[in-house]
Amino acid sequence: MTAPARRMTPQRAEILAELRAAHDHPTAADLYERLRPRLPRLSLGTVYRNLDLLVAAGLAAKLTAAGAEARYDGRPAPHDHARCRACGAVADVPALPEPDLPRLPDGFAVEVRHLEYVGLCATCRRRVGAHAAPAAGLAPGA
Amino acid sequence: MTAPARRMTPQRAEILAELRAAHDHPTAADLYERLRPRLPRLSLGTVYRNLDLLVAAGLAAKLTAAGAEARYDGRPAPHDHARCRACGAVADVPALPEPDLPRLPDGFAVEVRHLEYVGLCATCRRRVGAHAAPAAGLAPGA
DNA sequence: GTAAATGCAAATTGTTTGCTTACTG
DNA sequence: CAGTAAGCAAACAATTTGCATTTAC
Numbered sequence: 001m002t003a004p005a006r007r008m009t010p011q012r013a014e015i016l017a018e019l020r021a022a023h024d025h026p027t028a029a030d031l032y033e034r035l036r037p038r039l040p041r042l043s044l045g046t047v048y049r050n051l052d053l054l055v056a057a058g059l060a061a062k063l064t065a066a067g068a069e070a071r072y073d074g075r076p077a078p079h080d081h082a083r084c085r086a087c088g089a090v091a092d093v094p095a096l097p098e099p100d101l102p103r104l105p106d107g108f109a110v111e112v113r114h115l116e117y118v119g120l121c122a123t124c125r126r127r128v129g130a131h132a133a134p135a136a137g138l139a140p141g142a
Numbered sequence: 143m144t145a146p147a148r149r150m151t152p153q154r155a156e157i158l159a160e161l162r163a164a165h166d167h168p169t170a171a172d173l174y175e176r177l178r179p180r181l182p183r184l185s186l187g188t189v190y191r192n193l194d195l196l197v198a199a200g201l202a203a204k205l206t207a208a209g210a211e212a213r214y215d216g217r218p219a220p221h222d223h224a225r226c227r228a229c230g231a232v233a234d235v236p237a238l239p240e241p242d243l244p245r246l247p248d249g250f251a252v253e254v255r256h257l258e259y260v261g262l263c264a265t266c267r268r269r270v271g272a273h274a275a276p277a278a279g280l281a282p283g284a
Numbered sequence: 285g286t287a288a289a290t291g292c293a294a295a296t297t298g299t300t301t302g303c304t305t306a307c308t309g
Numbered sequence: 310c311a312g313t314a315a316g317c318a319a320a321c322a323a324t325t326t327g328c329a330t331t332t333a334c
Contacts, residue, residue, distance in 0.1 A: 007288060007333050028324080043291045048324060050289095064206045069323065082250050093244045102235045107264025108224050114258045122249025149308050149313055170299080185316045190299060192314095211298065 006053075014039060015050045019060060019074035025081075025090040027069040061112075063090060080115040086124035093117065148195075156181060157192045161202060161216035167223075167232040169211040205232060205258075222257040228266035235259065 014035055019026070026034070032047045051072055054060040061073040063081065068088050073081075075092070082091045101110065156177055161168070168176070174189045193214055196202040203215040205223065210230055215223075217234070224233045243252065 004288070005334085009289060009333070011290070041291065043293095045292080045325075046290055052325095080244060082246050082252070084250075085253070091247045091250075093246055096242070096244050100238070101259070102222060102238050104224050104235055104259065105233045105263060107267060108226075108233075108259075109261045109267055110224070110259045111227070111261040112259075114260060116256045117243070117246065117250075117252045118254045118256060119250055119252040121247060125249060125251055146313070147309080151308075151314060153315070183316070185318095187300075187317075188315055194300095 011039060011042060011046050012050050012053075015047060016054060016059070016074070019051075019054070019072055022074065023092075025063060025071040025073050027071050029069070031072070063116075065090075080117070082117045082119070082121075084121035084124050085118050086120055086127070089121055091121075153181060153184060153188055154192050154195075157189060158196060158201070158216070161193075161196070161214055164216065167205060167213040167215050169213050171211070173214070203254075207232075222259070224259045224261070224263075226263035226266050227260050228262055228269070231263055233263075 015031060018031055018034055022031075022034075024030075028044065028047045028051055031051075032042065032044050035042050035047075051060065051062070054074070055062050055072075059074070059076075063071045063073055065071070065083060065088065071090055079095050080093045082093050083089070095115070104110065157173060160173055160176055164173075164176075166172075170186065170189050170193055173193075174184065174186050177184050177189075193202065193204070196216070197204050197214075201216070201218075205213045205215055207213070207225060207230065213232055221234045221237050224235050225231070237257070246252065
């Protein structure tokens with residue numbers, strides 16, 4: 001039950017600082033690259049280990065996209081996300097005041113709500129246009 | 143622009159049928175296992191290829207959790223999800239009529255909204271109790 | 285001094301891809 | 310027939326893990 005004592009190493013401090021300073025929801029590899037100038041011996045494994053820790057501690061959120069690399073968010077205030085399905089970029093959007101919770105499964109205890117809008121950002125919209133948009137001629141039923 | 147002509151193979155039909163019949167948001171491997179009795183020569187690669195196709199066609203949705211395996215949802219009606227962070231199970235929840243969209247990035251074209259409630263299901267709540275709940279003694283600021 | 289954390293590399297895991305053969309339209 | 314899809318295995322990419330060494334407390 002007692003969580004192991006934590007040590008504040010330079011790596012840990014820098015990872016947390018960098019994540020908090022970042023506005024672009026960096027991936028683990030992004031953070032690794034950004035920190036390497038300052039911490040030349042840093043390893044990617046350490047980045048992953050510390051990110052996991054931060055997430056477990058509630059200090060960061062892990063954002064997972066379909067297939068893509070996980071991105072991390074170090075901002076505490078509740079907000080939602082807009083993700084471009086073409087370039088993968090994730091932007092913050094202000095949280096709507098949500099009226100109430102839906103009919104959840106019996107006994108389910110909600111801890112966090114994760115709301116994401118997926119679509120095309122302005123740049124990709126111009127470049128790829130209407131692509132693979134919901135439309136099909138594949139299935140018999142529905 | 144012209145999508146390649148699609149053929150309806152037995153594998154494709156079975157995968158789609160199984161996904162539609164499933165109520166538990168199966169992973170690709172789940173579907174593979176369920177179909178093997180009927181299609182002994184089926185390969186996992188085929189399952190993935192067809193699921194991608196179904197998703198691209200808008201007939202299925204790919205649900206990605208933090209780190210975990212992707213799960214697939216073959217139900218057309220818009221609804222949201224409740225995911226247990228302990229056992230990974232995903233249940234459907236009725237969609238709340240969402241009033242309007244938040245202030246999205248300039249020029250962002252929303253295609254889908256993805257809303258997920260993460261927490262503990264009744265079973266896991268009992269078993270693991272209050273675990274790794276948002277609480278920490280790790281960071282200096284905030 | 286001691287347990288926790290790092291660095292490094294190897295191991296896992298989920299998913300994708302290349303290529304040959306089979307089969308739908 | 311023409312060309313898509315399946316099967317299989319190898320390739321890949323992201324993430325995790327084992328272990329010896331370092332380091333914060």
